[in-house]
Amino acid sequence: MRVLQRRFLGSAWFGVCGSQYHVWRCCSDLRVMTDTMTMPSLDQILAIYDEQAPLAEASTIPAPWYVDARIGELERLNVFSRTWQLVARTDQIEKPGQFVSMMLAGEPIVVVRGNDDVLRGFYNVCRHHAAAVVTQPCGKTTLLHCPYHGWNYGLDGSLKGMPEFEGVKNFDRGKNGLVPVRVETWECFVFVNLDPEAQSLQEFLGGLAPRIAPLGIGKLHHFDRKTYNIACNWKVFVDNFLDGGYHVPHLHKGLNSVLDYKQYTIENEDRYCLQSSPMVASVEDAATGATRKGGRAWYFWQYPNLMINCYAGYMDTNYVIPVDADHCSVIFDFYFSDVSEAARAYNEQSVHVGNQVQDEDLGICEDVQRGLKSRAYGAGRLSVRREAGEQLFHRLLAADLRNGARSSNVAAD
Ligand code: FES
Ligand SMILES: [Fe+2]
Numbered sequence: 351m352r353v354l355q356r357r358f359l360g361s362a363w364f365g366v367c368g369s370q371y372h373v374w375r376c377c378s379d380l381r382v383m384t385d386t387m388t389m390p391s392l393d394q395i396l397a398i399y400d401e402q403a404p405l406a407e408a409s410t411i412p413a414p415w416y417v418d419a420r421i422g423e424l425e426r427l428n429v430f431s432r433t434w435q436l437v438a439r440t441d442q443i444e445k446p447g448q449f450v451s452m453m454l455a456g457e458p459i460v461v462v463r464g465n466d467d468v469l470r471g472f473y474n475v476c477r478h479h480a481a482a483v484v485t486q487p488c489g490k491t492t493l494l495h496c497p498y499h500g501w502n503y504g505l506d507g508s509l510k511g512m513p514e515f516e517g518v519k520n521f522d523r524g525k526n527g528l529v530p531v532r533v534e535t536w537e538c539f540v541f542v543n544l545d546p547e548a549q550s551l552q553e554f555l556g557g558l559a560p561r562i563a564p565l566g567i568g569k570l571h572h573f574d575r576k577t578y579n580i581a582c583n584w585k586v587f588v589d590n591f592l593d594g595g596y597h598v599p600h601l602h603k604g605l606n607s608v609l610d611y612k613q614y615t616i617e618n619e620d621r622y623c624l625q626s627s628p629m630v631a632s633v634e635d636a637a638t639g640a641t642r643k644g645g646r647a648w649y650f651w652q653y654p655n656l657m658i659n660c661y662a663g664y665m666d667t668n669y670v671i672p673v674d675a676d677h678c679s680v681i682f683d684f685y686f687s688d689v690s691e692a693a694r695a696y697n698e699q700s701v702h703v704g705n706q707v708q709d710e711d712l713g714i715c716e717d718v719q720r721g722l723k724s725r726a727y728g729a730g731r732l733s734v735r736r737e738a739g740e741q742l743f744h745r746l747l748a749a750d751l752r753n754g755a756r757s758s759n760v761a762a763d
Pocket of ligand 2: 590601602707
């Protein structure tokens with residue numbers, strides 16, 4: 351072990367510099383920085399975070415969790431493949447034959463409403479030679495037709511026909527339908543879960559559903575969608591959302607002008623966090639004041655990657671999709687109580703206000719991702735007043751990743 355420098359640091363952690371790991375290790379009461387040139391194991395990286403620490407003593411999850419591709423793969427398998435993920439709106443697939451397709455945790459998926467009015471989900475993978483059967487993101491059809499060699503599947507996933515397949519022996523058409531995945535709906539949202547053993551959507555949502563019910567989001571109508579591609583880990587975006595308004599007075603002057611920041615509240619429940627603030631009339635920002643109205647602002651987050659933001663007559667959902675360790679996409683869907691032509695200009699102004707806030711968040715998230723890769727940073731402390739939501743997120747994530755790592759270690763033994 352080559353000792354480069356002795357330092358007293360707050361806790362033992364790993365810093366990341368490019369592809370090399372500089373490892374800070376606890377050595378009695380001295381922290382000794384060593385340059386091992388050896389990449390720490392996944393178990394070592396997972397062990398750095400202490401989820402038992404009370405908020406006043408807690409740190410964030412450590413920097414390698416935001417930059418290491420192995421953590422990303424562990425998340426894909428144990429978070430995104432095992433939780434209910436928002437894939438569509440009910441209004442996109444309300445008629446028989448309507449479908450949506452998407453990638454979920456690396457898997458091609460299609461959700462389609464059958465002629466019997468039942469919503470079904472399938473792996474969008476042809477049983478012949480694995481081509482995507484559905485190639486459009488959404489649409490309406492009577493048959494699921496594979497473009498490669500022309501196999502046809504019914505809306506219920508059953509294999510209907512295979513051209514030029516006469517003479518093939520021991521082939522059971524009944525066993526070669528599309529492979530199903532679980533689909534459930536809540537309010538105006540369609541969710542998929544790749545885990546056949548997962549709890550129901552209602553159980554997964556837990557307290558979120560009754561907490562949001564009085565806001566009547568089912569009466570709102572979809573108006574617009576924006577997708578942001580951000581050069582940061584998906585968790586940086588979630589952390590930014592869950593800092594209890596900490597960044598709002600500094601980063602979002604317009605938004606801050608309609609919130610009573612001192613009265614901002616943070617409620618943590620099983621798998622969701624509600625941040626809420628009384629609203630005040632804005633004297634500084636007319637556009638924000640005109641489009642962000644009501645007695646309270648409601649900001650819900652459901653583990654791991656869904657946010658639902660509500661004001662009077664308004665909702666936007668933010669769905670965060672990991673791309674790789676350094677990139678994510680965030681889909682914003684905007685809903686309003688009135689989507690008539692007469693309300694269009696107002697709704698467009700409201701979406702524009704949302705875009706401005708996102709542009710402000712986007713810049714800081716990309717800055718943070720660069721900082722997380724610096725040798726100067728390992729983990730950060732949390733504000734007791736503001737950042738309880740982040741701690742809930744980090745604890746839930748740590749539990750899922752450790753369970754996942756444990757099961758793969760057991761499987762490997
Ligand atoms: S891969 Fe679909 S028909 Fe061949
Ligand atoms: Fe923000």
